[in-house]
Amino acid sequence: MPDVRVLVLDDHEVVRRGICDILDRADGVEVVAEAATVAQAIRRVDATRPDVVLSDLRLPDGTGLDVIAHVRATHPDTHIVVLTSYDDDDAKAAARTAGADAFVAKTAGSAEVLKAVRDAASGREHGQHIDVQEDAAIAALTPTERKIVTAVGDGMSNKEIADQLGIAEKTVKNHVTSILAKMGLQRRTQVVAWATQRRAQSFRR
Template identity: 75%
Template sequence: MNNVRVLVLDDHEVVRRGICDILDRADGIEVVAEAGTVAQAVRRADAVRPDVVLSDLRLPDGTGLELIAHVRRTLPDAHIVVLTSYDDDEARSAARTAGADMFLPKTAGSQQVVEAVRLAATGKEHGQHIRVRDDEVLGRLTPMERRVVELVGQGLANREIGDELGIAEKTVKNHVTSVLSKMGLQRRTQVVAWATRRHAASFRG
């Protein structure tokens, strides 16, 4: 059986090296790349094509959500474990919505981290598993809100969305506010991260 190939993203070198050492010592796991920034992680993920990405959320050049969105778009068979010191409902919701498979606080023990990587690689359900079916997320939105999410994901500004839908810019802003609330998100960029891993047709009907 092949080793589970892991990419580790954390901006704190001591923490990152510690995580890599823990995983490298575990049977059946191999750290194939590590990164300290989102940009590095994107390049290295594309180069090594890991089975599992273990990522922090807050990074100097962005967030782990951006890496999650990239991995979901370019490496659909990869699995993602979020390991972060920000263990709160907002962080969990953002990671879940972006497409992470599992969420662990950095207070987790070494063996928990190892088991999370192993379980994520198999795709099996687990107590820390946080994936929510997309239809559950979409079910919270009205048809107009789904369309707004699609256009936000395409990078359109509120004025452009208004022109596309034939509604006022202020109305678009109200829809975006409602979408954030229903999806449990705080920022527009989190909507983009979620939308980028969805085919546009999935938002319709």
């Protein structure tokens, strides 16, 4: 079976080199190009036609969305894995809409990065943590409400959530009421159960 050919896009050289080292050491994976900007990535994607582009979203001359749009328009067989932070819900939603295949956290270990790349290349869905953005049942939630869903799933009280987000406890309570209505639930414990089930599904993948 041929190697999975990967282009790594990140403007931070230390991060980019670290990812390339992880991939180059792995069996069945080959880094065919690196890029630090949108312009470099587009040129090198066209030149190398990788199987997977592993891309940051924040870049000095644009965003990873520009690269995703180019890849989708010109190389539809190339898969895209986006490097993301846990608080990038809006950016992740935009990347998913643009055509990203999967996401991997910047804090992920080497095994997780490799799994994300291999899963994307093989067409398998990749999941690494509870990601409230990706569930159609809660698509109507605001970014703040998504953070609260995750916090509730972690067993945090309204006061703890308020302290974490820097908002009033009453505001958290109002958000929880809104979340229950939007998700079609009646009790806070149902949100906890939903989050627990979602996390378990993610770990089984």
